[in-house]
Structures are given as C-alpha cells and as structure tokens.
Amino acid sequence: MLKNWSRRRVTSAFHTFWMLALVLGIISVAAAVIDDRSITRLVTDFMTLCVLVIALQSFIGNSGIISFGHVAFFGIGAYSAALLTITPKIKAIALPALPVYIQQMQVSFTVAVLMGACLSLLVAIITGLALSRMAEGAMAMATLALLVMLHSIFANWEQVTRGTIGVYGIPRNITLFNTWICAAVVGGAALLFKASPTGLCLQASRDDPLATGTLGVSVAKTRFAGWVLSAILMGAGGAMWAQNNLAFGPNQFYYAETFNLLSMLVIGGICSVTGAIAGVAVVTLVGELLRGLENGLSIGTWVTLPELPGIVQMSIACLIIVVLIIRPQGMLGLNELSDFVYKRRMTKKNT
Amino acid sequence: MLNISGLTSGYGPVEVLHGLSLYINKGEIVAVIGPNGAGKSTLLKTIVGLISPQNGSILFQDRSIERQPPEYVLDRGIALVPEGRRVFAGLTVLENLHMGAYLERDSSRKKKQIDYIYDLFPRLEERHQQLSGTLSGGEQQQLAIARALMSRPKMLLLDEPSLGLAPVIVEVVIDLINSLRKEGLTIILVEQNIHQALEISDRAYVLVNGSIRMSGSASQLLETGVDMEKAYLGEKI
Amino acid sequence: MTIEVAVQQLINALSLGSLYALLALGLGMVYSVLGMLNFAYGELLTVCGYTMFLLILIGVPFPVAGLVGLGMAIGVSLLIERLVFRPLRGASFISLLFASFAASVIIQNLIKQLISKRPKVIPVPEVFDQMINIGPFQINVLSLIILLVGLVTLAGLVAFLQKTRWGLAIRAAAEDFEVTRLMGAKANRVIALSFALSGFVAGVAGVLWLSRRGAVSPTMGFIPILKAFIAIVIGGLGSLKGAVMGGFLLAFIEVALMVMLPTRAVPFTDAFALMIVVVILYMRPEGLISIKTGS
Numbered sequence: 059m060l061k062n063w064s065r066r067r068v069t070s071a072f073h074t075f076w077m078l079a080l081v082l083g084i085i086s087v088a089a090a091v092i093d094d095r096s097i098t099r100l101v102t103d104f105m106t107l108c109v110l111v112i113a114l115q116s117f118i119g120n121s122g123i124i125s126f127g128h129v130a131f132f133g134i135g136a137y138s139a140a141l142l143t144i145t146p147k148i149k150a151i152a153l154p155a156l157p158v159y160i161q162q163m164q165v166s167f168t169v170a171v172l173m174g175a176c177l178s179l180l181v182a183i184i185t186g187l188a189l190s191r192m193a194e195g196a197m198a199m200a201t202l203a204l205l206v207m208l209h210s211i212f213a214n215w216e217q218v219t220r221g222t223i224g225v226y227g228i229p230r231n232i233t234l235f236n237t238w239i240c241a242a243v244v245g246g247a248a249l250l251f252k253a254s255p256t257g258l259c260l261q262a263s264r265d266d267p268l269a270t271g272t273l274g275v276s277v278a279k280t281r282f283a284g285w286v287l288s289a290i291l292m293g294a295g296g297a298m299w300a301q302n303n304l305a306f307g308p309n310q311f312y313y314a315e316t317f318n319l320l321s322m323l324v325i326g327g328i329c330s331v332t333g334a335i336a337g338v339a340v341v342t343l344v345g346e347l348l349r350g351l352e353n354g355l356s357i358g359t360w361v362t363l364p365e366l367p368g369i370v371q372m373s374i375a376c377l378i379i380v381v382l383i384i385r386p387q388g389m390l391g392l393n394e395l396s397d398f399v400y401k402r403r404m405t406k407k408n409t
Numbered sequence: 410m411l412n413i414s415g416l417t418s419g420y421g422p423v424e425v426l427h428g429l430s431l432y433i434n435k436g437e438i439v440a441v442i443g444p445n446g447a448g449k450s451t452l453l454k455t456i457v458g459l460i461s462p463q464n465g466s467i468l469f470q471d472r473s474i475e476r477q478p479p480e481y482v483l484d485r486g487i488a489l490v491p492e493g494r495r496v497f498a499g500l501t502v503l504e505n506l507h508m509g510a511y512l513e514r515d516s517s518r519k520k521k522q523i524d525y526i527y528d529l530f531p532r533l534e535e536r537h538q539q540l541s542g543t544l545s546g547g548e549q550q551q552l553a554i555a556r557a558l559m560s561r562p563k564m565l566l567l568d569e570p571s572l573g574l575a576p577v578i579v580e581v582v583i584d585l586i587n588s589l590r591k592e593g594l595t596i597i598l599v600e601q602n603i604h605q606a607l608e609i610s611d612r613a614y615v616l617v618n619g620s621i622r623m624s625g626s627a628s629q630l631l632e633t634g635v636d637m638e639k640a641y642l643g644e645k646i
Numbered sequence: 647m648t649i650e651v652a653v654q655q656l657i658n659a660l661s662l663g664s665l666y667a668l669l670a671l672g673l674g675m676v677y678s679v680l681g682m683l684n685f686a687y688g689e690l691l692t693v694c695g696y697t698m699f700l701l702i703l704i705g706v707p708f709p710v711a712g713l714v715g716l717g718m719a720i721g722v723s724l725l726i727e728r729l730v731f732r733p734l735r736g737a738s739f740i741s742l743l744f745a746s747f748a749a750s751v752i753i754q755n756l757i758k759q760l761i762s763k764r765p766k767v768i769p770v771p772e773v774f775d776q777m778i779n780i781g782p783f784q785i786n787v788l789s790l791i792i793l794l795v796g797l798v799t800l801a802g803l804v805a806f807l808q809k810t811r812w813g814l815a816i817r818a819a820a821e822d823f824e825v826t827r828l829m830g831a832k833a834n835r836v837i838a839l840s841f842a843l844s845g846f847v848a849g850v851a852g853v854l855w856l857s858r859r860g861a862v863s864p865t866m867g868f869i870p871i872l873k874a875f876i877a878i879v880i881g882g883l884g885s886l887k888g889a890v891m892g893g894f895l896l897a898f899i900e901v902a903l904m905v906m907l908p909t910r911a912v913p914f915t916d917a918f919a920l921m922i923v924v925v926i927l928y929m930r931p932e933g934l935i936s937i938k939t940g941s
Contacts, residue, residue, distance in 0.1 A: 124740055188924060193931045199879040200927060203920040206872065214913040313868055317751055324744045368755030375748035375755070382741045382748075383733050459824060480830040489828055497821040500814075508818045511811065512830040560830065 067253035073396035074332060075249050079242040082108070082335075086238040098234060100346070105237035106299045107338045109244045111322045113291030115334040116248040117284050118323065120257055122264030123194050126316050127185075127201030130208035131289045133311030134181055135174030135296020136303075137212065140225045142170045143301060148227035155217035167231035171240065171297040178293020181208075182286045190282035194267070197281075205316065212308035224307025231301040240298055244291050248331045249394070251287055260284045314371075321374050325381050327388025332395045337388070344377065345370050410435045410595055411456070411487075411564065416465035416475075418455040425451040427619045428465065433564070438586070438596045440606040440627065443616035449599045450492055452616070453566045456597075457489045458482045469564075484512055486563035492599075493572065494553040498542030502533055505541050505552055509559030519559075526555045529585075547578035554585065564595040571602050583609055607631045653783050659901035660894075661789040664796025665854055667893030669870050670877035671803065672847030674889035677878065678820035679840040682739060685746040686726050687874065688867025689753040690845055694719040694852030695862040696757055699768050708771050716849030722753075723845025727838055750867070757864045765863035774857055792854045799850050800890065803843070807886070816840055820886065876923055882933025891934060896923070 082105065089101040114128050141149075141156070142165045149161045165173070189200050212219050219225065251257045260280040263270040271277050300306065318341075326337020348370045381388060411433040419425035425448040433439045441449055454460045456467060458479040467475040474482050497505050506526060510519045527534035530551050536544065541552055550570060557565060567586070571579045579602075586609055590596060600606035607613055607627045615623040615630070623630065676684045694715035701711035730749045734742060774788040807813035819826040819836045827833050855870060856862065877896050881888025900919050907915060927933070 122740070124743055188928050191931065192927055195883045196879055196927045196931050196933070199875055200924050202872065202875065203924055207917040207920050210914055210917045313865070317747060320744065320747070328740070368758045372752050372755040375751040378748040379730060379745055382737065382745050386737055386741050457828060459827065478832065479827045480832055483828070483830045491825060491828065495822055495825045497818050497825070499821050500817060504814060504817075507811075507814060508826070508829045511815065556829070 063255060064253065064258075067258075068250075070394070070396045070400065071249040071253040073400060074394040075242075075246045077395045077399065078245050078332065078335060082238055082241050082245075086234045090234050100342070101234060102232050102237045102302050104338060104342055105241040106232075106295060106302050107319075107322065107342070108241045108335050109295035109298060110292065111319055111326075111334040111338050112241075112244050112248045112331055113288050113295050114319055114323055115288075115328060115331060116251055116291060117288035119328045119330070119334075120252060120260040120264065121281055121284050123281070124198045124320075125201040126198070126320075127204035127208075128288065128292050129311050129316045129319065130205050131178045131182065131292035132296040132299065132315070132319075133208060133212055133308070134178045135171075135293035135298075136300035136306060136311070137219055137225070137296075138174045138177045138293075139170040139297035139300040140228050140306075141218070142173055143167075143229055143231065144225065144227045145229070152220060152225065152227065153218070167236055167301060170231070170301065171294050174297025174300075175290045175294040178289045178296070179286060182289030186282045186285040186289075190278045190285060205312070209308060209312050212311060219308060222307055222309070224305060226305035228300055228304045230304055232298065237298065237302075240294065244294065245331055245335070247287070247291060248334075251284070252331065256280055256283050317371075321378050324378055324388055325374075327390035327392075329387065329392050330390040330394055332393070333388050333390030336390055340377075340389070341374055344373055348373055410470060411597075412466075412468040413456070414466055416452075416455065416462055416467065418451060418460055418462040418465075420451075420460070424463065425619050426455070426462075429616075429619065429621055430465075431614050431621060431624070433595060433597060435595055436590070436593060437612060438590055438598060438610040440598045440600060440610035440613040441616055442600050442603050442606055442613060443622075445601065447616045448619040449616055450568055451619075453489055453568050453597070453599060456482070456566065457487060480512065483560055483562075486561075487566065488557040488560050488562035488564075489566040490553050490557045490568060490570065492568040494546075494549045496541040496544070496549050496552050496556070498540065500541060501538055502541050502544070502552060503537040505556050506533075506537075506559050509556035512560060522559055522561065526558060529558075529588075530555050546574055547581060550574060550578070550582060551585070554582075558589075562594070564597070565589065566597045566599070568599045569601065570598070571600065571605065579605065604631070650783055654785060655901055655905055657785055657789055657793065659898050661793040661796070662901060663894035663897030664793055664800065665851060665858075665893075666873050666877050666897045667890040668796055668799060668847050668851045668854075669874035670881065670889035670893040671800070671886060672844040672851065673871065673874040674878045674881070674884075674886055675816070675840050675844045675847070678884045678886060679816060679823065680731070680742075680837060681823075681884075682731070682742040683746065683875070684726075684731075684844070685743060685871065686730075686749040686753060687746075687844065687848060688869075688871030689750045690719040690723055690848035690867070691852035691855055691870050692753065692757065692862070692864065692867040693722045694849045695768070695856050695866060696761060698853070698856060699766055699862050700761075702768060708769075712853040715853060716846065719849030719852055720842050720845035723841045723848065724838060727841040731837075732834070754864045754867075761864075763864065765861050765866075767861050768856055770857055770860045788857055792857070795850065795854060799847070803847065806843075812839055816843070817886070820884065876920070880923055880926055880933055885933070888934055895934075899923070 085101060085104070089097050110132060114125070117123070117125055117128065141160060142163060145164060146162050149156060153161070185204055189197055192200060213222050215221070259270065259275045260283070262275065263277045263280060267277050322337035322341045323334055324337070325340055326335065327333030351369050385391065413432070414430040416426055416429045417424060429452070441452065443449055451460065455462050458474070458477050458481065461476050465475065466473060469485055469487060472485065474485060497508060500508070506523055507519070510522060513519045513522070532548055533552060533555055536548070541549065544552060554567070554570070570582050570586075574582065583605065586596060586598065598606055598610055607630055610627045612625065613627050613630050614621050673684065673687050676682065676687070697715040697718040698711040701714055702708065726749050730745050731742065734745055774791065776787050777784045778787055778790070807817055815826060815831045815836050816839060818829065819831065819840070823833070826836065851870065859866070873896060877892035878889045879892070880895055881890070881892030896919070899922050900915065903915050903918050904912065907918065911918075
C-alpha cells in the first residue's frame with residue numbers, strides 16, 4: 059500500500075500550483091487595472107466557478123465516480139454564508155423564525171467561507187459513511203438522491219431558507235483579491251490531494267477497484283476521504299458564491315447547476331485540475347460570446363435576429379458531445395500545467 | 410479451407426499479432442498452442458470478425474473474410490466457442506441453443522438441429538429448461554460447444570475448451586472433439602495444455618509473442634517436446 | 647384506516663408502481679444491453695408530451711395524439727442513438743453518461759426555443775377524473791387505466807422478450823454483448839432495437855404520466871428519469887426483472903409514506919423515500935437482484 063509521499067509528484071503539483079496561481083493572479087490584476095464593473099463581476103464569477111469545478115474535480119476526477127450530489131454541498135455553503143452574513147436588520151424581517159443568536163450574528167467573508175466549509179464537512183461525513191461503501195453505480199444514484207433530498211430541504215424548510223422565495227440581502231463581501239486567494243488555495247488543495255498517497259490510491263481505485271482492493275487499500279476509506287475533501291471545497295465555494303450573488307433560491311442548487319458545473323469539468327478534462335480551470339474558462343467565454351444572441355441581436359438596423367433562449371446551454375451541450383467524440387478525456391486529458399512546461403526536463407530524467 | 414497470410418491485428422493501437430500466416434485443410438484438427446498472452450484468442454477473434462485486422466488477408470473457401478462482421482463470417486460457416494465458455498447464464502439451456510441458431514429462420518430446420526444436438530448431448534436435453542448459469546462447468550462447456558454447433562458450421566474454433574475443467578471432464582470434451590471430427594468438421598483448437606492438444610490434432614502451430622515460432626505435424630512436435638518448452642520460455646531455437 | 651381506504655391506496659400503489667416499472671424497464675433496457683445510463687431518456691417523455699400538446703391544440707382527439715406521441719418517442723430515441731451514441735461506441739461509462747446528459751439539455755432547449763419556456767396545460771379527457779364504484783370501493787378511473795395499460799404493456803414486453811427471436815437477442819445481449827454478436831446478431835441492430843423498445847416504453851409511460859399531470863414543461867422529464875433511475879438501482883443495475891420489481895417497490899414506499907407521514911412532513915416525502923432507498927442500497931449495494939454469472 060502507498061504510504062509515502064512521492065517527491066516527484068509533490069514537486070510537479072507545486073509547480074502547477076504556482077503557475078496556476080500566477081495565471082489567475084494576472085487575470086485579477088488585469089481586472090483591477092481595467093476597473094470596470096462588469097469585467098470585475100465577470101472575473102469574480104470566473105474565480106468562484108473555478109473553486110466549485112475544482113472541488114468537483116477533486117472527487118470525480120480522482121475516484122472516477124460521477125457525483126450529481128455536489129451541488130447540494132454548494133447549496134449548504136451558500137445558505138450558511140447567507141445566514142451568517144445578512145445584516146441582523148434584514149434577518150429580523152425576512153427570517154423571523156431564526157434563533158436569536160443567529161439573527162444577531164454577522165461575520166466576515168473569511169469566517170463565512172470557513173463556516174460554509176465546516177457545515178459541508180459535517181453533512182459529507184454523515185453521507186459519506188453510507189455512500190463510500192456502495193458499488194459505483196449505486197453510489198452515483200445515491201449522490202443524485204442526495205441532491206434531491208437537500209433540494210427538498212432547501213425548498214421546504216421555510217424558517218431557515220425562506221423556501222422557494224429564496225434569501226436576499228447578502229452583503230457583497232467579495233473582492234478580486236479574496237476570490238483570487240480562495241481559487242489559488244482550493245486549487246492548491248486539490249493538486250496536493252491528487253499527489254498525496256490517499257489521492258493516488260483513489261486514482262488506482264478509479265482505474266481498477268478490484269485490483270486496488272487486493273493491494274490492501276481500503277477503497278471505501280479512500281473514497282470517503284475524497285468525498286469529504288471535495289465537499290469541504292464545495293462548501294467553501296458555495297459560501298463565496300453566495301457573497302458574489304447576493305440573493306438566491308433553492309432552484310439554483312439543482313439540475314441546471316449540476317449540468318453547468320459538470321459540463322465545465324468534462325470539457326476541460328475530469329482528471330486534471332488545470333483542466334477544471336480551462337473548462338470554466340472555455341464555457342465562460344462561449345457563454346459571454348453567445349449571451350448577446352440569447353436576448354435577440356440586431357445587426358445594423360435591418361437585420362434583427364430573434365430571441366434564442368437557451369442557446370448558450372445548447373451550444374455548451376453540443377460542445378460536450380464534440381469534445382467527447384474527438385477527445386474523450388477532455389481538453390487537458392491527464393495533463394496538468396507543469397506537464398507542458400517541464401515535459402522536456404522530466405522525460406530527460408527518466409530516460 | 411482457411412488461409413491466413415501476413416495477419417497483423419490487435420486492440421486499438423496495440424499490435425498483438427505480427428504478420429502471422431497459417432492454413433487449415435478441410436477435415437483437419439489443427440492445434441494452436443502457446444503461452445499466455447501469445448495472441449491465441451486474438452487470432453480467433455480476428456478470424457470471426459470481432460476484431461478488425463490492421464493488415465493481412467484471411468481467405469475462407471477462397472473468399473476473403475477479413476474485416477467482415479461476425480454475422481457474415483458465421484454465415485459463411487465458421488463458429489467460435491469463446492474462452493471461458495461464456496454461456497448466457499440467465500437464459501435457459503434451450504434459449505442458449507436458440508441463440509446459437511440465430512441466423513436460422515426456418516423453424517423446422519432449427520428443430521431438427523436441436524434434436525441432433527440432444528442426441529450428441531443427452532445431458533442438455535435433460536436440463537433444457539434449466540438456467541444455464543446453474544449448470545456445472547463441464548455441462549456449460551458442452552452447452553457452449555452445442556450452441557456453436559447450432560449454426561451448422563463447417564469449421565469450429567475452440568478457445569481453451571479444457572480451461573478450468575476437472576481432468577475427467579476434459580476427457581469427455583476430448584472424446585467429443587474426436588467424434589465431431591468424424592462427422593467431417595474442421596477444427597482449430599487453441600490450448601495451453603500442449604500434450605492433450607497434440608494428441609488429438611493432425612497438425613499444430615506454436616504461437617509465441619504474436620508470431621508462429623514452430624509448426625508441423627502433431628506427432629513431430631510431440632517428439633521434439635523439449636524444444637517446444639524452450640519456445641515457451643522464449644529462447645531462440 | 648378502513649378497509650376501503652386501504653384497498654384504494656393499494657390500487658394507487660399498484661397503479662403508480664406499474665408506471666414506475668415501465669419507466670424503469672425502458673431505462674434498464676438500454677442499460678443492460680449497452681452498459682450505459684441514458685440520461686436523455688426523460689426527454690423522450692417530454693417529446694411525447696409536447697407532440698400530444700401540439701396535436702390536441704389543433705383538435706386531434708386525445709387517444710390519437712397519444713399514439714402519435716408514442717411514435718415520436720420511438721423516433722427520437724432512435725435518432726439519439728444514431729447521432730450521439732453510435733459515434734461514441736466503446737467510450738467509457740462516464741463519457742456516455744455525459745453525452746446523454748448533453749443530449750437531454752439539447753432537447754430541453756430546443757423545446758424552449760421552438761415552443762415555450764413555460765409549462766402548458768393539456769386538456770385531459772374528463773372521464774379520467776371520475777370515480778367508479780366496484781362493490782364497496784370507490785376507485786379513480788385514471789388509476790385504473792394506468793394500472794391496466796401499464797400491466798398490459800409490461801405483459802406485452804415480457805412476451806416480446808420471452809417469445810420472439812429479437813427479444814431473445816436483447817436478453818442475450820444484456821448478458822454478454824460480444825457473444826451475442828458471435829451468434830450472428832448484428833450489433834447495431836440489437837442496440838437500435840433496444841433504443842426503439844426504450845422509446846416505446848417511454849412513450850407509453852409519457853402518455854400515462856401526462857394523463858396524471860395534465861401539463862407539459864420543458865423540464866418535465868427530470869422526475870420520471872429520477873424515478874426510473876432509482877428503481878433500476880434498487881432492482882440491481884442490468885437486471886430487467888429487477889427494474890420492474892424496483893419500480894413497484896419504489897411506488898409502494900412512496901404511497902406508504904404519503905399515507906403515514908403527518909401533513910406537515912408531506913413536502914419531504916421524496917426526501918424520506920430516497921432515504922429509505924439509500925438504506926436499502928447500503929444494506930444491499932448490488933441491488934435486490936444482483937447479476938451473477940454462471941462460472
């Protein structure tokens with residue numbers, strides 16, 4: 059059984075980490091220099107999505123098990139951030155049934171993100187204990203069940219979530235700087251997990267669960283570890299997302315969002331953290347380019363294209379099919395950023 | 410009857426068979442022997458069309474059958490009994506036999522063939538309503554062969570028929586192969602069990618690492634048994 | 647609970663169960679042959695529903711619209727197979743799952759663009775809402791119709807699978823696809839047949855589903871596929887018998903919960919039902935009927 063950290067893997071994870079952090083940092087600085095509201099918004103959206111998709115990657119990519127349930131952790135993070143950051147005044151009106159100590163509480167961005175992660179962790183431990191013992195197919199189904207269960211809680215627990223009406227009045231605590239820090243930290247955590255002995259065991263179980271079991275690795279335990287870690291990251295991402303979106307309802311944590319996040323991951327490459335970020339970038343770009351079409355576009359004064367609702371989602375769906383046919387492993391395949399930059403040196407060492 | 414030349418085949422980019430040539434005459438039993446991973450099963454799968462070869466030709470009764478789908482090859486008269494029996498465990502014995510005659514649309518001919526099979530394998534008639542997953546290993550092997558015979562093949566390919574069977578049952582299978590030969594069936598027998606294979610076959614090929622290492626009449630190869638073991642171990646002869 | 651209420655609930659459960667069993671069988675059919683979950687399966691019901699909606703709008707009677715809707719479901723099922731899954735033959739489970747996921751999103755958005763984003767009401771024949779008296783029991787006509795149509799369709803499918811040459815090929819392919827090809831069954835034809843059957847079942851279930859709901863919406867396929875998915879997992883992935891059993895079991899759990907839960911907890915029925923299902927899976931990770939190969 060793998061017990062020791064592989065130095066080579068940690069080094070290459072570290073290289074990928076600083077390069078990714080640098081790229082994301084340049085994007086943030088550029089946005090800060092441009093100082094345009096819609097651009098800043100685009101970048102904070104992008105960073106938040108990066109956190110969410112990387113969180114998803116750290117489970118699906120390493121375990122090879124599809125999870126539909128991660129958006130539930132996203133929701134948990136978002137609701138806990140909302141309850142902790144909305145001003146006591148608004149809470150008193152909108153959520154009068156809350157316990158007094160929660161009503162009077164208002165915390166900072168960092169505390170909210172950490173609390174989102176903690177609450178997610180709790181739910182992940184409870185669910186993970188049952189889930190990680192299941193067979194792959196059953197586990198995928200159980201994650202879907204988790205999504206539906208938590209959605210019905212979000213939509214019906216009116217004292218806390220205001221039901222389908224949703225919560226509002228979350229302060230916009232997000233800045234270019236703190237989203238960048240979050241994205242970099244989450245990316246680093248995912249890369250480190252991927253390079254860790256547990257992460258490697260999980261990847262081994264993805265490729266051949268039976269053989270991994272015979273090597274003395276507890277497949278259930280490694281899956282549990284992956285599940286919990288990615289839930290923590292997802293909860294943190296959800297808390298960030300809430301402070302970027304300011305108001306939301308339970309239907310934002312359901313089927314459509316699941317598809318959205320999964321599609322970014324698949325296009326980028328499920329086995330790669332770099333791929334997760336690349337996927338977010340591509341889907342965001344496609345979205346921005348086509349957004350105009352969605353609301354009807356006028357070319358000159360003569361031609362007016364009709365409104366095309368859903369054209370963005372549809373193009374992304376087509377993109378997925380095309381990517382799966384020509385590059386089944388996604389754009390990045392199994393590669394991380396460092397594999398491109400350091401490839402020459404590595405192969406030289408090996409030969 | 411079957412003429413293979415320069416056959417290169419494998420899975421995706423992986424090449425397993427490297428330009429292999431062999432032939433089989435009508436009415437012969439030809440053994441293909443060789444160690445694990447030599448490409449024996451790949452050869453059979455390529456002949457029946459489950460794998461499309463990268464190069465080379467396969468002629469069956471002077472007709473080219475490479476790159477044809479399995480249903481075409483079966484219709485020409487080649488049936489494969491796959492490695493590990495692979496009966497349809499959740500189907501009854503009779504249903505398995507019906508699947509074997511999938512291409513036969515004439516129900517009276519199908520009925521006749523089933524009667525013929527029952528004569529050959531009385532055991533299967535007794536158990537025709539039983540789920541084939543509940544049969545013993547030997548019975549499953551009989552069923553797998555019977556199923557292949559349902560299509561009235563001219564040539565039968567047997568992939569490791571003795572695998573995982575008790576010695577007593579292996580004897581039964583060997584007797585069966587002998588009696589099939591008497592009915593005029595041409596047989597390719599793939600085996601790891603060298604001696605048993607050579608005892609019942611006319612000629613044999615030794616396949617190592619995807620190429621033919623030795624070939625000759627079975628009695629000849631039996632005599633040079635020592636050299637053959639070397640071939641297994643991969644030494645140059 | 648009086649005996650009358652109990653009988654009525656039993657019929658409700660059986661009626662819902664036959665619907666779920668159909669849904670599960672359609673999804674399970676493709677799973678067992680190809681080893682893939684077709685996420686676009688729910689959209690077949692949507693397509694069936696919208697076809698009926700458009701036809702009824704121009705005055706076509708309900709039963710005729712239902713038949714055309716059924717045909718459309720089969721057609722679209724075959725189309726998806728041809729356009730999405732055939733180019734991906736041999737791809738991994740996850741790839742196929744995502745591809746079908748994408749196909750489902752495309753269909754949903756096409757409907758949003760071509761017809762409407764908002765739900766539309768379909769006028770259901772009035773007779774569906776009536777009650778009939780059988781002895782001391784008052785029974786809803788629609789439940790009875792669903793039960794009958796569901797059972798007849800199930801029986802028809804079972805007969806098809808058991809008695810015909812093609813049905814046999816499907817069952818064989820569900821066990822071992824490669825050997826089925828060795829027996830001379832054309833791969834593409836068996837797969838297309840399984841998609842056609844899946845579409846047929848989705849169509850029948852779609853007509854019944856619509857009769858219950860009386861409305862269509864672009865995302866209406868989600869709940870049915872969810873139920874079907876749960877049912878085939880309970881039954882044991884890959885087992886057609888298990889899919890049918892899983893469907894009935896799920897319906898019984900749901901109806902029992904609806905009867906037993908206090909009014910305040912009713913919105914959480916789905917959550918409780920899923921919890922029970924997860925417990926079943928926890929105890930039997932391979933489902934109720936696990937497939938064991940003979941060796």
